[in-house]
Amino acid sequence: MFGYHVPAPDEAMLISGGKGGRSDTPFRVVTGHGSFVMPFFRKVRFLTLAMCEAEVAEACVTKQGIALNVRAVIAFKVGNDEESIVNAGQRFLSDQDQMSVLTGRIFAGHLRSIVGSMTVEEIVTERQKLATEVLDGSKSEMAKIGLTVDSLQIQSIDDMKLGYIAAMAAPHNAAIQRQAQIAQAQANQAAAEAEQESQRRQAEYARQTAIVQAQYKAEVDRAQAEASQAGPLAQAQSQREVIAMQTELAQREAELRQQQLVAEVVKPADAEAERVRILAQAEAEKMRIQAEAAASNNRVALDRMLIDQLPQIVKEAAHGLSGANVNILNGADGLGELASGLVGQGLAILDSVKKGLSDKPARAEEDERAIGA
Template structure:
């Protein structure tokens, strides 16, 4: 939008013209948001709030009168508060590079002042103390120009060609060298002692090895002599032990085989035989019961059949008389006697069948011959005789 200005996150926008800023500042300060600025009537400038760096290389004289060249690096920036931005804007807005130059000069002056009150030993051994004192003495002065210091680092301290710092380090170097030489001597002595101990250990090892080897050879010789003397006897004992072991193994194998045969053949065969015997007994009993039942049933059925057929038998016997030349001598009485004979013959047949059923082994009875005599009156009475087989 025309006239609307927004500062960067690391910038402060300074708007001059119009009403004054806070605290009577000649301009208004805007950070973190935009603002509408009237063209022509208002003027907008930007002041950086980013980190800046300044290097210092200053020759300083210590309390001992020894000149030292001290190099340091200062990290600083414009303060974030409104007062610091106003102070820095009034001093550096037109030439913001002057912030680094002025900061370097300020710290160079404080370095000379503080180093002049310290010895070389203190400066060399207590660099952090030197940096802290410089920061503390420069804080007030830097705040007046709207700047804050984040850090101060002493990079190097050089005494030029005087050699004071080197001479100061000489005793320490000598002590270190002496300690190094002592350590080297001790290491050399330790190495020699270790080599000597290793040589002694090696000699002792060789001696012990020789002793052990000699003892081993002696034992081997004794064992060989004993083996030579007791060889046949030992071999016989060994063979006997082998035979005994083989015999025991064979007996054990035979026992196991016998148990296996009993388990696999005898027991199943006995069980099968018992099963067959039980089935045979049961089958015989069943057949006996069926035979008795059948015999009883056949007798009853046969008697019933004969009884049922008795009238037919008599009828058939009577039919055999048809057309026969039969003379009835005594009339009606003769006919009655013939009928009675036929009935009696049927009963005889029935009785014979019953006896055969009761005695299966009894010989069959001869078939009875029934003689019917019919006696009549008159000269032809002899002709009334009838034989029925």
């Protein structure tokens, strides 16, 4: 719209001409909103409220008389209040670049003053103190021209190749280098110890591995040896068992053969020998009885008949013995006992016959007496 003006967010609009502002200001200040300006009767100008920068590179002399070249950067702007805008507008509205030039000069003067009251050691080690004192010293002066400082940074401090700062830093550098060397030596020692420990562990691992491999090899060799011997051992065991069984079978066959020989040869021979002996004894007994009969002349006929029958009786008994399977337990004594038993049986039979024959006449006489009565 014709005659209506709006300032930018980082600008202040200054309206001059007519009445409308404060009585002590030559123009009206408008920020943050627009305003109608009557043409031809009012004039509008704009003052920047944006951040500005000024650099300072000043040769300063310290309290010790040592020259230092100090570089600093100042960040500043026009104040937000109406008074600061009016003061800055009256001074810089026609050439706003002069704000940086004037600010640099103001800070250069204060920087020389503050550096002159400090030693090199304080300036180097306490840069923030230097910046704070410079800011405090320039604050009122900057406010008069409508400017405010946001920050001041000391960029560098140089003794212009005098070597004072380097000499001042030499002990610290030496200490730092010494500490660095110590740290490096410790690191090297730790690395060497770690390397030795690693080698020791590797050697120990290799030794254990060799032991385990040797144990495994010994077990494998032993197993292979046992496996190679298992066949011959099994074969030998089988042969030994076969030989034992063959030996046992041979013993059994020998025992059986011995029993067969006893049954087929020895026992029949023993029985035949016993029969002959019994016949001999019977013949001897026959001769004895005949002698007794001849001596007594009593019952000669009866005794003769019995004597004649006795060998036949014994012969029949011996004949039955010759076919029998008699077990002789006591050898020759057993055979003798058997023969004596047969002869005894023959004599017992003979006595029984004699007794029977003698009893018959007695019973006949008794019968005759009974009939006569």
